[in-house]
Each structure stands twice: as C-alpha cells, then as structure tokens.
Amino acid sequence: KAGVTQTPRYLIKTRGQQVTLSCSPISGHRSVSWYQQTPGQGLQFLFEYFSETQRNKGNFPGRFSGRQFSNSRSEMNVSTLELGDSALYLCASSMQTGEYEQYFGPGTRLTVT
Amino acid sequence: AQSVTQPDIHITVSEGASLELRCNYSYGATPYLFWYVQSPGQGLQLLLKYFSGDTLVQGIKGFEAEFKRSQSSFNLRKPSVHWSDAAEYFCAVNTNAGKSTFGDGTTLTVKP
16 A cells, blocks of 8 residues: 655745645545645644644644645645745645554655755 | 653763653643654654553664653663664653643763
8 A cells, every 4th residue: 555645755945935745645535734844843733634624733823824626635835935934844644533643654845945 | 732852962882881861741631752862963753652552562672662641751771772872851741632742851971
C-alpha cells in the first residue's frame, strides 16, 4: 500500500505570495491532518479534515487554510506569505476520526524569501 | 490542554550501548501515546504506540517503550543502538483523533 504523498517536496516563494500544498493520504484513510515544523516552534498542529469537513483547528492565523476533496486528498493554502512561514509542512493521515494512529508523509519544505 | 516534555534535547551514545529517551506527558486521563523517528529532511515514522493494556510495548527496529501511569511517563528504550538509529525522536500524545501534541524532540547521535 502506498504511503502518504505530498507535493511538491520543495518550494521557494517570495513574501506576499500565496502557496498551495497537496497531500494524498493512504488509500482508505479518511482523516488528513497538517502540521508545521520549524526549529523554533517544533511540530505544531494546523488543522484536520475528515469527510471534507474541518474537524480540528490549531492556533494559526486565517492566512492558513485548507480543504479536503471527496477522494480524501487535501490541500492547504497559505496566503500573503511571511518569512516566518518558512517550514517543513507535514501531512498525516489516519483511517477515520477516532483512529488515533497517524501516518506521515515526507513533507513539503517551504522557503519564503 | 495536554503537553509533552522531552527533557533531553540531545543524547550521544556509543554504538552497541543501550538507549533510553525520556518522555513525560500532562493530561487528565491516559492519552494515546506514540514515539516517532525523523531522519533529516524526512517525515515522521511511527516507531510504536500505546493505547491500553500491557504497559510495555514493542515497536519496529528493536525499540520498546514502557508506560508508567504513576510517573506520567512513556520512555523509549533500545538494548543495543546501531549507527543507523541516529535521528531525531519525538514523543506524542493524542487525545483528539487527528490532533497530536508533540514534544520538542531528542536528537540522538551514535558514536562509532
């Protein structure tokens, strides 16, 4: 079974631009969560989607948004990029809400210049 | 709100030596507990998990962890470390399905 895939793997953007990251969960998994990883703040939860609905949300500004499609694939969008948004963005999938075991993708490394 | 503390930022052990990485959590009840490993530039790989039952759990790559409710701890152990174990290790708790809370991580260096 294929693991969680994330595209692109690396991205360089300029301040003020917006970016969209994509995540395809493991086949059969319906819950997708996003995390931001930085050296200063560690791993922080962004949001979780299940059945195309946002189920949980972390403490991030409204510039961070996401969505989930009917095939469980998910995208996250960051608008008006700031230098501090440079991070590794990790996607994790699990079978369903209530299933606590998460499987992570390789991440997208976003650099904002 | 739950929290996770990994007291050791960096640990160095010699190849073949035993390893113990500490993890303490704060939560009113028993959460679901996990250990993940991350190699540079990579995602997180699940090593093992504790949901309930036997407090000593076995994972992949020869790792094990012991849940101690009285100490709110979930320490990771390995009897004999291999050079390939050098990585960053994260302890995590999950009390809300798709939302995990992670410790700050422990970087393991293995000396030849």
